[in-house]
Amino acid sequence: MRAFTVLDLFEPERQRLTLNEISEGIDLPKSTTFRILQTLVDAGYLVQIDSMHYGLSHRILRLGNCVLPNLGAREIAHPELEKINEATQETVALSEFLGTERILIDVIESTHALKLSLRVGEIVGLDLGATGKLFLTYHPEAREHYKDKPGFSGPAFEKDISGILKKGYAFEIGTRFVGSAGIALPVFDMNNKCRYSIGIYGPDSRLRPNHAKFAELLKSSAQRVSAKLGSTLTLP
Numbered sequence: 001m002r003a004f005t006v007l008d009l010f011e012p013e014r015q016r017l018t019l020n021e022i023s024e025g026i027d028l029p030k031s032t033t034f035r036i037l038q039t040l041v042d043a044g045y046l047v048q049i050d051s052m053h054y055g056l057s058h059r060i061l062r063l064g065n066c067v068l069p070n071l072g073a074r075e076i077a078h079p080e081l082e083k084i085n086e087a088t089q090e091t092v093a094l095s096e097f098l099g100t101e102r103i104l105i106d107v108i109e110s111t112h113a114l115k116l117s118l119r120v121g122e123i124v125g126l127d128l129g130a131t132g133k134l135f136l137t138y139h140p141e142a143r144e145h146y147k148d149k150p151g152f153s154g155p156a157f158e159k160d161i162s163g164i165l166k167k168g169y170a171f172e173i174g175t176r177f178v179g180s181a182g183i184a185l186p187v188f189d190m191n192n193k194c195r196y197s198i199g200i201y202g203p204d205s206r207l208r209p210n211h212a213k214f215a216e217l218l219k220s221s222a223q224r225v226s227a228k229l230g231s232t233l234t235l236p
Contacts, residue, residue, distance in 0.1 A: 008232045016053040074106045076228045080221035090202040091116050095131045100145040116201040130172040130182035131197045137164045138194035168236030169215045181207035185222040190230025
């Protein structure tokens with residue numbers, strides 16, 4: 001795990017790192033960090049560029065070329081949606097950000113008779129539901145489209161946005177359908193952008209008392225999906 005943490009420190013704008021930078025980045029002593037670096041150099045995943053700097057080797061590039069070409073967010077996230085659905089018995093969905101709207105790209109419905117039914121391919125505005133509020137939080141440029149809509153500007157709205165960033169999730173009640181509720185968490189892509197969201201949706205009567213527990217469950221799944229999509233971010 002320490003070795004993978006070292007590899008995750010490298011970015012397009014940080015292609016060369018010193019021992020000090022890596023040691024600080026993984027929060028380990030220089031002596032321990034040096035041993036990890038030597039292991040990675042010996043294994044062929046890092047190269048020592050000069051006496052000061054380390055960089056990724058072409059072996060990493062070879063691995064990148066082995067990524068399945070058709071492996072998308074839906075295929076990566078679906079097993080996590082199944083786990084959440086099994087644990088909560090509620091409707092679970094994966095949404096993708098489209099600029100000023102969002103589209104549902106995967107849905108597993110609740111087993112309860114009273115449930116929130118969602119449809120794959122459905123396009124929804126960002127002014128509705130927890131997922132919409134979440135995308136507006138992570139995409140300030142999209143807020144311009146909704147600034148004239150009541151409740152989507154001003155101190156109260158900014159407080160909502162700050163709260164979502166602090167908690168790491170959006171929880172909305174009755175903004176899409178009366179009596180409904182939703183909990184949504186961000187999923188980040190390889191550029192560390194919030195391109196997707198995983199959420200749980202259902203009746204307010206069931207989600208409200210369980211929203212904190214459900215949010216923790218979603219957080220674990222969103223973190224795993226983000227990592228598999230190439231993100232290096234850690235969810236709040």
